[in-house]
Amino acid sequence: MNFITQLYYQYRRIWKAIMLYLALSGPGLVVMIADNDAGGITTYAATGAKYGYNLIWFLIILVPVAYYVQEMTVRLGAVTKRGHAEAIFDAFGSFWGWFSLIDLMILDWLTLVTEFIGMTAAMRIFGVPEWLTVLAVCLLMGLMVVNGRYWTWEKIALAFCFLNLIYIPAAFMVHPSIAQIMKVGLVPNFPGGFNGDLFFFLMANIGTTIAPWMLFFQQSSVVDKGMTEKDIPWGRVDTWLGAWVTIIVAVFIVVLTGTVLIGVEINDAAQASQALWQKDRYVGAMMAIGLFDAGLLGAICISLASSWAFGEIFGWAHSLNTKIKEAPWFYANYFFTLVTAGLVVLIPGAPLVLITLFVQVVAVTLLPAALVFLILLLNDKPTMGEYCNSLFQNVVGGAIVIVIIFLSTCYGLSALFPHLFQ
Amino acid sequence: MPLIKSIETSIAGHVEKIREVNRRYATPRIKMSSAVRISLLTLRIYLFVLVGLLAYKFITVLTQ
Numbered sequence: 376m377n378f379i380t381q382l383y384y385q386y387r388r389i390w391k392a393i394m395l396y397l398a399l400s401g402p403g404l405v406v407m408i409a410d411n412d413a414g415g416i417t418t419y420a421a422t423g424a425k426y427g428y429n430l431i432w433f434l435i436i437l438v439p440v441a442y443y444v445q446e447m448t449v450r451l452g453a454v455t456k457r458g459h460a461e462a463i464f465d466a467f468g469s470f471w472g473w474f475s476l477i478d479l480m481i482l483d484w485l486t487l488v489t490e491f492i493g494m495t496a497a498m499r500i501f502g503v504p505e506w507l508t509v510l511a512v513c514l515l516m517g518l519m520v521v522n523g524r525y526w527t528w529e530k531i532a533l534a535f536c537f538l539n540l541i542y543i544p545a546a547f548m549v550h551p552s553i554a555q556i557m558k559v560g561l562v563p564n565f566p567g568g569f570n571g572d573l574f575f576f577l578m579a580n581i582g583t584t585i586a587p588w589m590l591f592f593q594q595s596s597v598v599d600k601g602m603t604e605k606d607i608p609w610g611r612v613d614t615w616l617g618a619w620v621t622i623i624v625a626v627f628i629v630v631l632t633g634t635v636l637i638g639v640e641i642n643d644a645a646q647a648s649q650a651l652w653q654k655d656r657y658v659g660a661m662m663a664i665g666l667f668d669a670g671l672l673g674a675i676c677i678s679l680a681s682s683w684a685f686g687e688i689f690g691w692a693h694s695l696n697t698k699i700k701e702a703p704w705f706y707a708n709y710f711f712t713l714v715t716a717g718l719v720v721l722i723p724g725a726p727l728v729l730i731t732l733f734v735q736v737v738a739v740t741l742l743p744a745a746l747v748f749l750i751l752l753l754n755d756k757p758t759m760g761e762y763c764n765s766l767f768q769n770v771v772g773g774a775i776v777i778v779i780i781f782l783s784t785c786y787g788l789s790a791l792f793p794h795l796f797q
Numbered sequence: 798m799p800l801i802k803s804i805e806t807s808i809a810g811h812v813e814k815i816r817e818v819n820r821r822y823a824t825p826r827i828k829m830s831s832a833v834r835i836s837l838l839t840l841r842i843y844l845f846v847l848v849g850l851l852a853y854k855f856i857t858v859l860t861q
Binding site for chain 2: 464465466467468469471472688689690736739740743744747750751752754755757784787788791792
C-alpha cells in the first residue's frame with residue numbers, strides 16, 4: 376500500500392511539474408525552433424547534400440552554444456523586466472542604443488524578406504502563386520496578434536513549431552543507414568580535410584544557430600510573458616529543450632539530404648524540395664511544407680522582435696496582451712514590416728539573391744555588439760544581483776561569444792569576398 | 798491642407814520623442830570599469846574596420 380501511495384505521489388509531483396512547465400514554456404522553444412528558418416533549412420540541406428552525415432557531430436556541439444547564449448537573455452529579461460533594446464539604451468547610452476535599434480530594424484526587415492522568399496518558393500512547388508502566399512501569410516500573422524492575448528499567440532506559434540518536426544518522418548521515409556550515421560556522423564571528423572569549403576559550411580551552420588534577432592526576441596518575449604526571477608529555472612528548461620529540438624530537426628534535415636541528395640549542389644531549400652519531389656513526391660512535399668513552416672515561424676518572431684524593441688524605446692504600449700487600439704504604434708510597426716517585406720518578393724526582378732547575401736553582412740555588424748552587450752549586462756552586479764554571471768558562466772559564455780563572433784564575421788566576410796576562404 | 802498639417806504634427810511629435818529618448822538615455826548607467834571600456838573600444842574598432850571593408854567593397858563594385 377505504501378508503495379502505491381509513493382507511486383501516486385511521484386506521479387502527481389511529475390504531473391504538476393509538467394503542467395507548470397507547459398504554462399511557462401514558450402519563449403525558449405519558439406525562438407529556438409524559429410531559428411530553423413528558411414535560411415537555416417537551406418544551410419542544413421546544403422550541408423547534408425555536400426558532406427552527407429559527416430557533420431552531424433558539429434550540429435550536436437551547437438546545442439550548448441545556442442543554450443548558453445539564449446539562457447542569458449532569459450535571466451536578463453526576468454530580472455530587469457526590460458527587453459534587450461531597452462537594456463542596451465539604459466546601460467550603454469543612446470549612441471549604442473540607436474546603433475542596435477536601427478541595425479536590428481534593417482536586419483529584421485531584410486531577414487523577413489528572405490523568409491518570404493522561402494515561403495513563396497515552397498508554395499510554388501504546390502502551384503500556389505506568390506501573391507496568394509504573401510496575402511495568406513499576412514492575414515494569418517494578422518489574425519495571430521489581433522486577439523490581444525500573448526498566450527493565444529504563443530500557443531499558435533507552438534503549433535507551428537510542432538509542424539517543424541515534419542523533417543523527422545521525412546528522414547525515416549528515405550531509409551537512411553543508421554549504422555552509417557552512428558559510424559561517421561557522431562565521430563568528429565573533417566571530410567576531405569580542413570579546407571575553405573568545409574570552413575564555409577561550419578561558419579554557415581554556426582551563423583544560422585545564433586542570429587541577432589533571437590536575443591532581442593527571447594528577452595522581450597520573457598518580459599511580455601511576465602516571467603520573474605522564480606521562473607528562471609523553467610525558462611532554462613524551456614531554452615535547453617528548444618536548443619535540442621532545433622538541432623534534432625537540423626540533424627534530420629542533414630540525414631534526409633545526406634541520404635537522397637548526396638553530391639547534388641544545393642543553393643536553396645526549395646531546390647532541395649524539388650529534387651526530393653522527383654525522387655519521392657511525399658518526401659519532397661514534406662520538405663516543402665517544412666520550408667514554408669520554417670519561413671512562417673521566422674517571420675512570426677522577427678516581425679515581433681522589431682515591434683517590441685521600438686515599443687520599449689519610444690515608450691509605446693508594446694505587449695501582445697494589448698488590443699490594436701491600445702497599442703496602435705506597436706501593431707502599425709508589426710504590420711508595416713510584414714507587408715513591405717512581403718511586397719518586395721512580389722516585385723518583378725527584385726534583387727532577392729543580393730538581399731539574402733546582405734542579411735549575412737548586416738548580421739555581423741549587429742551580432743558581435745549584441746553579444747558583447749549581453750555579457751556586460753549579465754556582469755552588472757547592481758542590476759543582476761544574485762543572477763549575475765558566475766566565473767564559470769563568464770568563461771563558457773565568453774568563449775562561446777568569441778567563437779561565434781569570429782566565425783560569423785568570417786561568414787559575413789565570405790559574403791562580401793566570396794573567394795576569401797577558398 | 799489639414800492632411801499636411803497632421804503629417805507635420807506627427808513628424809514633430811516623433812522628433813520630440815527621439816529627443817526625449819536621447820535625454821533619457823544621455824548618460825550610460827553601467828559602471829564604466831576597465832573591462833567595459835576595453836569591450837566598447839574593441840567593438841568600435843571592429844565596427845570601424847567592418848564599415849571600411851563594406852565601403853571598399855561598395856567602391857570596388859561601382860568602379861568595375
